[in-house]
Amino acid sequence: MELKIEDLEFSYTADTPVLRDINLCITGPKFVSILGPNGVGKSTLIHCINKILEPTKGKVYIDGTDVSTITIKELAKIVGYVPYSANDTFPLSVVDTVLMGRHPYSSWKSLDNDLKIVYRTLRMLGITHLSMRPFNELSAGQHQKVMLARGLVQEPKILLLDEPTSNLDIRHQIAVTKLLRKLSEEQQILVIMISHDINIAAKYADEIIMLSGGTVYATGTPSEVITPENLQAVYEVEARVEDDGGRPHVILEDAVSMDEEEYYEDEPARV
């Protein structure tokens, strides 16, 4: 499959675009990680891909189809999404939560088939024992796996994940990232994950997209993108990059000093 983004621009207010001049062409299946500092527009970019947000300018094509020409229900069959956080105010069992991922396909007669897909996915992720547990009583790692299951039962060609490892300890971060890589290979899907952990992304991703200043700063293999120069330019950090079995490994040395006022100015509201 092919995800192509042409001249994409998005702005919440007329004068300050969050994203501008985004041009990308990603062919899958593969595991792609989007990197970039806070507020650079990583979430906004994936929201423009799955039509949670409408781009101000530009087009998104999936296998040659302009996504603005198809309904969000049709798009939900092609693009799965695992959000940064899920509202679990109301009590739902894990099965019912994952079953919602079948909504784009659902009809009154399809429950058995949907349940089969749901349980097959729970089994694949090793969480069948949680199936009847309330979703809002799970640990952060279990919570994340359930959300991943919900995205997978959409049977998407492209799976988008907004910082799926943000609330996890290091062991679970590695486990979830490895799982995503495995899924991209086994399910033959394009997995695109936003990440803040450069080393984990470098170790497992096939391709890195590095954003800076609302646009694509660099794209390519981890070795091509994760370089001391790019890290200095994008994150304003001094770092050494060593080779670790053909993949880059970042050793942070220092950050460009940032006074308190600048820190708060840079900290964006989540979108």
Next chain:
Amino acid sequence: MDSTDEMIGEYRASIGRKVLLMAAFLIVLFVLIVLSCAWGTDNSFGTAYQVIIDHITGKHYEIRSWEWWQDHYIWQNVMPSVAVSIIAGVGLAIGGVVMQAVTGNPLADPYTTGISSGACLGAVIAILIGFTFASTVGEYGIISNAFICSLVPALVVVLISKRAGSSPTTIILVGIAISYFFNGMITFLMVMADPNKMYAAYQWQIGSVTGITWGEIPMMLAAVAVASVISYFVSSKLDLLMLGDESAKSLGLNVEQFRTLCLVMLSVLVASIISYTGIIGFVGLIIPHTARFLVGGTSRFVIPMSIVLGAAVLVFANMVSRTITFYTDVPIGIVMSFIGAPLFLYLIMRKKSQRQIF
């Protein structure tokens, strides 16, 4: 667990248990209906049951005979209020389920958009000023005013949402603002009013199911029946809304459009109830929570369970309201507050310590 089929079997069995529980509460509802007809009279439960069945099967009695009076008392004095209790209970409970989904807020109830203050303002204008939109005075003038004014807050919410986005927070905040404004107008009219009229206006606001005749029921019934069917058929979409806008959109739901449709449906539903009954609180808040507590959070089960529970609780409250004092009926709105508040506290405490039953 060995196979997918076994797990599906377990899931299906849990559905079966939920359906059985609903059936059990349906039986409780029927018992309460019959008990309402026997309550406060010399009739036994069996006699009341027989009179109800005989009436339904079309049995005729000699006019002014003992049986005729029994039939007349039950079907003309008791049953209209029981029917209104059922319809209002169902409608307000569904209103609560839908509003909580639309706002993603467990504290929401059918009145969150300010619909009750709209209805009150309409009724107060009719009672105190004598102005009605329906060019008719008296009871129908009050009802039509309450109905029309209760649609105003939803209209404002929908219009503002179109400009500012229909986020749950916007809906709740706009609802609060409208309520304050309308309540200010109500208070202004009340303090300027003649005390006797003020008493009538105040009394209207306390929900009551008595004094409503069979002729007034069809509109309420139609609105509740249509809303019940629609809500059930869109239950999976209501579940998506409860996940939050981002998730709902990513799963293929046109959130803004669906939320607006729900708000319009809710307004007509609730307006057509409270313009007849006045404001009955707590049903729309506690019944959805009780239903979730009993059958889990999926709207496919919460809606039918809320229908049964909402009807049962208001039928019970009506029964209590008719007999709590010897000399007069205590309005059902007051009884519901007495029943609802402790029940809600109980649910909060129990939720902390224990999971849902199924």
